[in-house]
Amino acid sequence: MRDFIVGIVGLFIGFLFILLSLDMPILIARGYPGPSFFPIILSITAIADGSLMLIKYFRKRVVSGSIISTNKTVTLRNPYLKNAVIFLIIITTYITSMPYLGFLLTSFIFLYIAQVIYGVSPIKALGIASGTTLFVYVLFIIVLKVVVPEPILGPIVYR
Amino acid sequence: MDLLTALQMVLQPHVLLSILLAELFGVFVGAMPGLTATMATALLVPFTYFMDPVAGIAMIISMSAVAIFAGDIPAVLLRIPGTPASAALTIDAYQLGRKRPVSTLGVDLFCSMLGGLTGSLILIFMAPTLAEFAANFSSVEYFWLTMWGLSMAIVISAEDPLKGVLGVIIGFMMACIGIDPVYGYVRYTFGRLELLSGISFIPAMIGLFAIPELLKQISNPKERYVIKLSMTERVFELVKEVLRKFKSVVLRSALIGTFIGALPGAGADIAAWVSYGVAKRTSKSPNEYGKGSLEGVVAATSANNAALSGAWIPLLVFGIPGDSITAIALGALMAHGLRPGPMLFQRQGTLVIALFIVFILANILMLLIGYLSIRLSSNILKVPRNTLVPIIAVFCVIGAYAVNNSLFDVWIMLTLGVTGYFMERLGIPIPSVVLAIILGPMVEFNFMTTLIKSDMNPAIFISRPIAAGLAVLAIFTWVLPFLRSRRRYVEGDTGKLGT
Numbered sequence: 001m002r003d004f005i006v007g008i009v010g011l012f013i014g015f016l017f018i019l020l021s022l023d024m025p026i027l028i029a030r031g032y033p034g035p036s037f038f039p040i041i042l043s044i045t046a047i048a049d050g051s052l053m054l055i056k057y058f059r060k061r062v063v064s065g066s067i068i069s070t071n072k073t074v075t076l077r078n079p080y081l082k083n084a085v086i087f088l089i090i091i092t093t094y095i096t097s098m099p100y101l102g103f104l105l106t107s108f109i110f111l112y113i114a115q116v117i118y119g120v121s122p123i124k125a126l127g128i129a130s131g132t133t134l135f136v137y138v139l140f141i142i143v144l145k146v147v148v149p150e151p152i153l154g155p156i157v158y159r
Numbered sequence: 160m161d162l163l164t165a166l167q168m169v170l171q172p173h174v175l176l177s178i179l180l181a182e183l184f185g186v187f188v189g190a191m192p193g194l195t196a197t198m199a200t201a202l203l204v205p206f207t208y209f210m211d212p213v214a215g216i217a218m219i220i221s222m223s224a225v226a227i228f229a230g231d232i233p234a235v236l237l238r239i240p241g242t243p244a245s246a247a248l249t250i251d252a253y254q255l256g257r258k259r260p261v262s263t264l265g266v267d268l269f270c271s272m273l274g275g276l277t278g279s280l281i282l283i284f285m286a287p288t289l290a291e292f293a294a295n296f297s298s299v300e301y302f303w304l305t306m307w308g309l310s311m312a313i314v315i316s317a318e319d320p321l322k323g324v325l326g327v328i329i330g331f332m333m334a335c336i337g338i339d340p341v342y343g344y345v346r347y348t349f350g351r352l353e354l355l356s357g358i359s360f361i362p363a364m365i366g367l368f369a370i371p372e373l374l375k376q377i378s379n380p381k382e383r384y385v386i387k388l389s390m391t392e393r394v395f396e397l398v399k400e401v402l403r404k405f406k407s408v409v410l411r412s413a414l415i416g417t418f419i420g421a422l423p424g425a426g427a428d429i430a431a432w433v434s435y436g437v438a439k440r441t442s443k444s445p446n447e448y449g450k451g452s453l454e455g456v457v458a459a460t461s462a463n464n465a466a467l468s469g470a471w472i473p474l475l476v477f478g479i480p481g482d483s484i485t486a487i488a489l490g491a492l493m494a495h496g497l498r499p500g501p502m503l504f505q506r507q508g509t510l511v512i513a514l515f516i517v518f519i520l521a522n523i524l525m526l527l528i529g530y531l532s533i534r535l536s537s538n539i540l541k542v543p544r545n546t547l548v549p550i551i552a553v554f555c556v557i558g559a560y561a562v563n564n565s566l567f568d569v570w571i572m573l574t575l576g577v578t579g580y581f582m583e584r585l586g587i588p589i590p591s592v593v594l595a596i597i598l599g600p601m602v603e604f605n606f607m608t609t610l611i612k613s614d615m616n617p618a619i620f621i622s623r624p625i626a627a628g629l630a631v632l633a634i635f636t637w638v639l640p641f642l643r644s645r646r647r648y649v650e651g652d653t654g655k656l657g658t
Contacts, residue, residue, distance in 0.1 A: 003319075006585050010325050017332055020347055028342075032611050035344035038603045039335050046328045053321050084374040088577065091552055095569050103557070111549050118377065118545035132550050136557060146561045 003057040010050020017043040083118070090114050102151035104141075108133040165512035168213050169520065177214040178521060181222035182528040188222075189229025189241045190536065191554065196226035196242050200487045204494075212495040213513050219491060220471075220514070221521035223484045227427055227464050228271040228529055232536050235263050237551065239369040243360065244427035244463040246593050247435045249368055251448060251455035258451065261533060265394035266401055266453065267460045268529035270409055274461035275522035277413035278420065278468030283515045286472045296422065298612070299620055302605035303629035304422065305598045308429050310636035311436030312591035319586065320640040326587045330595025331602070333358050340604040341611075353567040362559035362568040363575050363596055367589050369555045370576020377548045394533050397453065405457045408438055416462030420469025426484075427466035432594055434462030440636065468518060475499050475511065 017039055025034035094110040101109075111129035116122055140146040168174070181203065188199035200219055207215030230241030234248040235256040248267070256263040296304070312330075313323040336347045337357030348354035401409070412434040419430040438458030439448045448455050467484070474485040478499040492499055497507065504511055559572040579589050613619035621627045 002585050006322055006325060006587065009585070009587075010328075013329065013332065024344060024346065031615055033607055033615070035339040035342050035346060038607060039332070039346070042328050042331050042335070046325065046332075049321055049324050049328065053325075056321070081378065083378050084580075087374060087377045087548070087552075091556075091573065095556065095566070095573060098566060098569075103560075107553050107556075111553060114549035114552070115546060118548075120543075120545050124546075128546055128550070132553060136553060140557055140561065144561070146557070147564050148557070148560070149566065 003053050003060070007050045007053030007057060010046050010053060012050075014043045014046030014050060017046070086117060087114070090117070098149050100152050103148035104133055104137060105151060107136060161509045161512055164509050165516055168509070168513040169217070169516045171214075173210075174214045174217055174517075177210065177218045178221040178517070178524060179528075181218035182225040182521070182524060185222040185225030186229040186528055186532045189226030190232045190532070191241060191558065196223045196230070196244070197484050197487065199223070199226055200484050204487060204491045207491050208494055212492075212497060212510065213517070215491060215495060216488070216514055217517040217521070219484075219488050220517050221524070224271075224275055224464060224467055224518075224521045225525050225528060227467055228268060228460075228525060229532060231267045231271070231460060231463075232264060232532065235267060236260055236536065237369075238372045239551070239555075240364065243364060243597065244431055244466070246364065246368070246428060246590065247431035247459040247463070248456070250435075250590060251450075251452045252459070254449070254451035255453065255456055256451075259392060259397070261392040261394055262397040263456065264533040264536070266397045266456055268526065268533060269395060269398045269401065270412075270457050270461045271464040271529070272522050272526050273409050274413045274416055274463070274465040275468060275525065276519065277410065277461075278417040278465030279515065279518035279522060281414070281417045281465075282468045282472055282475075282518065286476050295625065297623070297626075298605040298608045299623055299626040300629060301422075302602065302609055302620070303626055303633050305429075305602045305605065307629060307633040307636060308433050309594060309598050309602065310633055311432045312588070312594045313637060313640045320644050322585075322587050323591045323640070326582070326589070326591030327595040329582075329587070330592040331599045333363065333592075334596050334599025335603070340600050341607045351567075353565060357600075358571055358575075358596070359559075359562050359568050360596060361562045362572040364593055365555050365559050366572035366575035367579040367593055369551065370573065371580040371583050371589070373548050373552055373555075374576075374580050376544045394530055400453065401457055405454055408454055408457050409461045412438065412458045412461035413465040416465030417469035417472075419462075420466030421472040426470060427463040428597055430466035430469075431459040431463040432590075435459040436636070440639070464522075471518075475503060475514075 021036040021039050021043070024036035024039075026036050026040055028034040090110060090113060094106050098106045108129050111132055112125050115125035115128060120128070141148060184203070185196070185199065189196060200223055203218055203222055207218055210218070226242060227244050230245035231248045231252065232241060234240040234245040235252045238249045238253040240246045240249055252263055252267060309327060312327045313320045334357065336354055338344070338355055339346055345355065415434045415437060416427070416430040419433060420427065435455055435458050438454055439445050439452075442448065442452070442454055444452070444454075470485045471488075474489060476499075478489070489499065497503065497510070555572065556569055559568045560566065562568055579592075582592070583589060609619055610617075621630050
């Protein structure tokens, strides 16, 4: 089944890139290659690659008489997937709230919440979140002078 | 006499202290995903203005050598390359590191030193000859060289070369975003100003390597990275095996690394991939690759450190930087009143010898600094995942952000990370995507300029002897994995039909 999905992905990105390249010239004056010349070559290669994957998939199916006999099945559901999805939600919330609450505060909250959700004791999580935030502050803000997002109500720490 | 004077210049306490401090700084920066050796060099240059030329340049040389090694540390332990030059280490070194983290890093350190030393010796004895040869390269040769480098994406995709090709195309398409390198035409930006300069490589690399790994690790949060971390594992216990079996691999990889490093625009990252691919193709046990092959680790790590010395060849001989680090070093040299080029060897021969000694010394001292850093860094494997993963995620976010001080880059990192997670599940190799993002702009630029120069005559691609040689090499390495895969498929079919 994986070959089938990869084949479809190849065809999809190939046609998508051709579609996105339509407003750019393929060839310019004197027949020289234009800005979409190279992307179009890539798109054609993607379509060819996707088609070959599909042909391979269907040939295997004919030979074996079964759809998934030679392919590993895609297991997007597993008992641990919930943890990964929760992590993605937390990290997305962390990045989204950064322009409003500032980098340091959101990092601290993210570190604390993520640890507690995954089973670290609240006291230990508090210590680790504080220590890591302090380290990041000293290294990136004080030493490397990285201008991190500030809270909308103004900076909360000395830089 | 010159040699003695040069030795006296280097063996001053303040020069040795500068080297030591720079190496410590290099370990720290290299091991931190998002902080590159180039960035560290740029941070270091202002300090060097207040030093004498030997101490100042020694700091840059030592720091960059160690940063390339230190970039391998998170690649081996966490599958997150500290610098782009370590991306090739995420395959076999990571797999081997899961079983023997400390001794894998020991091999890495030892081979980094050997690679660096070999590169330095080649720099000392062959700099003018190599630089002359590299100067003959035009866009055609660069095109084939990058195509050869790209073929490694297929070589490393053990499961299916077609999936490797798709990975390359996806990487190429990402590299097409932004201003086109030939005409300056804006492509695929959807009106976003942040995309004008393309997808930043560092956030893309952090996202593609780190996020899928973090998602996998957090799926089982209470486990530790390596459950049975041997407390008695010695740092250099695999070195004997390397010396017994892979001497020639070290030498060949160092030669490849130095040569590629000497080509302007091609750096330690490309060197590591090419060397890894060559090692796999010529290996007696290619099936071990991808599962923790020691030979694969040796090949990649010897080449990336050798490339660093190689990049100094065109800088010192012609005044042309071989990579971004030497481009900054060129500025530092000029700030000290030194103008690299053939006259540098005649007018300031003693200083050039002193720099050569620094190369040797920096690589030897790396063994000590590296040993300490391995002992310290391997402790992170004892930390449970539910603590380590959130901490690494914060470093990934700030690492991606710090490149351009842009939250947009953080979103790019996360989006590519999730994409990478699904690509891995579908068997599309992530290293192929990353390799294509690195090489994409070079391939397109050299392909287009060659076609324009020749009035669209494709014969130009094989009209020069070096180009023709590289073309044969590149085509051969592209086609071979497909032939092997075809043979496996036919044999599999025959087997099935026979039973």
